[in-house]
């Protein structure tokens with residue numbers, strides 16, 4: 001157990017960490033993910049599953065949007081912002097369907113780069129983000145009111161999925177807040193993990209040949225090496241004991257996915273980015289990029305597919321290289337890569353550069 005400077009404890013032992021995440025003793029009642037927005041644990045689970053099922057069903061639509069979106073990218077793009085933008089562009093119609101009034105969709109698009117999805121570094125930017133957030137929530141509240149009036153049939157977007165799963169007593173405004181929570185929790189980690197996957201694969205494969213690893217192995221390894229979620233916390237609702245230490249009601253116990261994923265006792269060469277380890281038996285130690293136990297992320301498998309599909313689209317018939325890449329993370333509500341530039345050379349450009357030509 002490591003005492004944290006800002007209060008609480010970090011459980012660094014792998015077995016105790018798993019016990020903290022999985023035991024009903026530490027995971028009773030509602031999870032902290034939706035804060036107080038939803039009235040019961042059942043409602044939380046139903047919303048999470050409804051959104052996950054909707055996204056899973058619409059994966060073909062997302063996949064179809066990727067190729068034209070990637071084709072529109074300039075040869076050099078600034079990441080991680082470009083990755084978040086790409087993921088958002090291909091998910092936008094699934095978050096709020098095209099029949100939604102343009103204003104709501106416009107506020108959502110502005111929210112992506114306006115500090116609502118990732119916390120902005122400067123106070124003035126955060127003030128502007130608050131304004132954007134309020135406008136988006138107001139527009140989606142009005143949409144929720146109208147859709148409830150007309151009745152929600154089969155889900156056309158994430159808002160319909162949320163409306164279908166929320167109990168009737170949840171207000172329109174709260175529905176809009178839940179929609180915002182889901183919007184951020186999908187776009188931010190998927191965008192950031194795509195950026196880590198691109199950066200780490202490019203830095204670790206310097207040959208001219210295409211990446212030698214299947215996309216899913218790159219994504220799994222990026223989520224191990226640089227997990228987007230930095231800490232998983234559990235605030236105790238009654239006194240409890242873990243690993244022989246007694247804790248009080250209200251104490252905060254946390255698990256660091258990063259520490260567990262770099263534990264030398266359980267991983268071979270944990271400091272090395274090595275996607276191939278996912279094809280080797282007995283090479284995997286404790287792995288919790290999506291949490292574990294009753295509060296684990298219901299979108300884990302869909303998220304991995306969203307990232308892998310984007311990676312495949314980016315690498316399709318293209319040669320990818322990065323400049324300015326640095327594998328140290330910055331933390332903005334999660335581990336995000338520092339800015340880097342991705343150069344994507346296609347067709348003739350790719351052949352020329354792989355033969356030693358200059359990047360355009």
Ligand code: HEM
Pocket residue numbers: 021031032033034044045047048049051052055185186189190193228229232233289290291292294295296297298299300302303304
């Ligand atoms: C790379 C992408 C993603 C990462 C890294 C991620 C990670 C996480 C983590 C660490 C948690 C907390 C688990 C815990 O406390 O034990 C969580 C919760 C959650 N995630 Fe994700 N997530 C991702 C994408 C998604 C997607 C696409 C969805 C869409 C359905 C989603 C929906 C949720 C929900 C609803 C919860 C709350 C679960 C509950 O408390 O019942 N996530 N996620």
